[in-house]
Amino acid sequence: xTKILMKTPLVEMDGDEMTRVIWSMLKxxxxxxxxxxKSEYYDLGLEKRNETNDQITVDAANATKKxxxxxxxxxxxxxxxxxxxxxxxxxxxxxxxxxRAILDGTVFRSPILVKGIxxxxxTWTKPICIxxxxxxxxxxNVEIKVKKGSKAELCVxxxxxxxxxxxxxxxxxxxxxxxxxxxxRSSISSFARACFNYALDQKLDIWFSSKDTISxxxxxxxxxxxxxxxxxxxxxxFEEAGITYFYTLIDDAVARVIRSNGGFIxxxxxxxxxxxSDMVATAFGSLAMMTSVLVSPDGIYEYEAAHGTxxxxxxxxxxxxxxxxxxxxxxxxxSGALRKRGELDGIDALTTFADLLEKATIDTIESGIMTGxxxxxxxxxxxxxxxxxxxxxxxxxxxAALITDR
Ligand code: NAP
Ligand code: MG
Numbered sequence: 001x002t003k004i005l006m007k008t009p010l011v012e013m014d015g016d017e018m019t020r021v022i023w024s025m026l027k028x029x030x031x032x033x034x035x036x037x038k039s040e041y042y043d044l045g046l047e048k049r050n051e052t053n054d055q056i057t058v059d060a061a062n063a064t065k066k067x068x069x070x071x072x073x074x075x076x077x078x079x080x081x082x083x084x085x086x087x088x089x090x091x092x093x094x095x096x097x098x099x100r101a102i103l104d105g106t107v108f109r110s111p112i113l114v115k116g117i118x119x120x121x122x123t124w125t126k127p128i129c130i131x132x133x134x135x136x137x138x139x140x141n142v143e144i145k146v147k148k149g150s151k152a153e154l155c156v157x158x159x160x161x162x163x164x165x166x167x168x169x170x171x172x173x174x175x176x177x178x179x180x181x182x183x184x185r186s187s188i189s190s191f192a193r194a195c196f197n198y199a200l201d202q203k204l205d206i207w208f209s210s211k212d213t214i215s216x217x218x219x220x221x222x223x224x225x226x227x228x229x230x231x232x233x234x235x236x237x238f239e240e241a242g243i244t245y246f247y248t249l250i251d252d253a254v255a256r257v258i259r260s261n262g263g264f265i266x267x268x269x270x271x272x273x274x275x276x277s278d279m280v281a282t283a284f285g286s287l288a289m290m291t292s293v294l295v296s297p298d299g300i301y302e303y304e305a306a307h308g309t310x311x312x313x314x315x316x317x318x319x320x321x322x323x324x325x326x327x328x329x330x331x332x333x334x335s336g337a338l339r340k341r342g343e344l345d346g347i348d349a350l351t352t353f354a355d356l357l358e359k360a361t362i363d364t365i366e367s368g369i370m371t372g373x374x375x376x377x378x379x380x381x382x383x384x385x386x387x388x389x390x391x392x393x394x395x396x397x398x399x400a401a402l403i404t405d406r
Contacts, residue, residue: 011060013095105296111285144177204263219269291303339354
């Protein structure tokens with residue numbers, strides 16, 4: 001079999017624990033036999049991050065900026081326990097946070113649907129993709145507990161030193177609490193562009209929701225920025241692609257999402273996205289079947305699984321016990337990245353390979369072969385639970401057959 005040739009390297013970011021184990025097996029069984037993989041490899045495993053004072057993460061993000069497409073393995077975000085476990089010099093920041101800040105990107109999460117696993121909302125026959133604005137609002141807030149008798153004001157000082165004051169509340173009768181939040185026009189604009197670009201990329205309608213009727217300055221500014229950018233930069237391209245942009249109030253959006261069949265992107269403000277992405281992921285069945293892609297406003301893509309490093313399974317693996325860890329979201333991170341690389345470089349064989357890799361994965365599960373997490377959920381009668389490695393092998397043989405049949 002002749003291997004598919006690549007032009008531009010894919011930025012490959014390795015990671016930690018069980019997903020690192022999956023990473024090397026996946027490459028060996030599903031990628032390297034078929035693709036003459038050209039990748040620039042960055043080891044974001046915690047040991048290497050510690051050794052390089054986290055420079056490796058910055059280098060990986062910059063390489064992604066240079067080449068345009070990356071695939072990332074799940075990584076440990078250190079906490080106190082990890083400081084001891086890995087004897088860290090510092091509690092290094094989340095690699096995802098660092099990469100997101102450098103690429104100024106928005107994260108889009110979509111579930112992978114398979115027969116036998118019915119969403120809790122059975123009318124959701126197509127995926128719902130959540131785009132979460134990852135800057136500001138309550139996540140960068142300032143809060144104060146206020147004593148009875150105090151008066152709280154908002155005060156803004158402009159460049160000339162002029163002050164503008166607004167009363168928040170006069171706490172005459174009771175103690176209370178106040179909160180200051182902010183956002184940036186530049187960040188909201190980047191979010192809007194990333195959303196519209198991704199909608200065009202995926203040929204999906206996009207919804208955006210906020211509470212502009214109540215929040216007439218704050219949320220209304222989000223609504224206005226989305227509309228201005230849509231009208232001036234995207235309207236024609238959306239018409240050509242046959243997709244729509246739809247704005248509605250957040251509560252109306254929730255009601256419509258529940259009644260929908262799926263098949264669209266739902267752009268959410270930071271807090272709404274935090275809450276709704278967990279609701280949507282759970283309703284679709286399994287975190288292990290959720291893909292994630294970071295898209296920058298200038299069209300740079302970083303693909304990964306939405307789940308973590310599956311630590312509990314890794315400790316079993318270290319003890320020599322058999323694991324049954326789901327590799328589907330990691331496989332789809334690879335297929336997503338290779339497809340995008342194929343599209344950007346005009347390599348049809350690579351795009352087709354990505355499609356076949358996804359088909360082989362879904363066919364394997366729909367034929368009854370699955371890992372333990374799906375085995376618990378699946379309604380298929382002939383279902384059988386297999387190990388981490390046996391699942392990858394089963395996908396590998398289907399993939400080889402699909403490729404030879406063409
Ligand atoms: P996790 O790795 O997502 O796993 C939580 C639990 O969900 C697992 O114990 C497992 O349940 C189930 N699960 C998740 N993915 C699975 C898969 N592929 N196959 C089968 N079951 C799966 O979250 P965590 O244990 O809270 O975090 C572990 C590490 O991951 C942490 O150090 C965290 O910082 C990191 N993390 C990284 C990312 C990222 O890089 N994007 C995201 C989240 C967390 P059972 O144990 O019941 O089988
Ligand atoms: Mg959350």
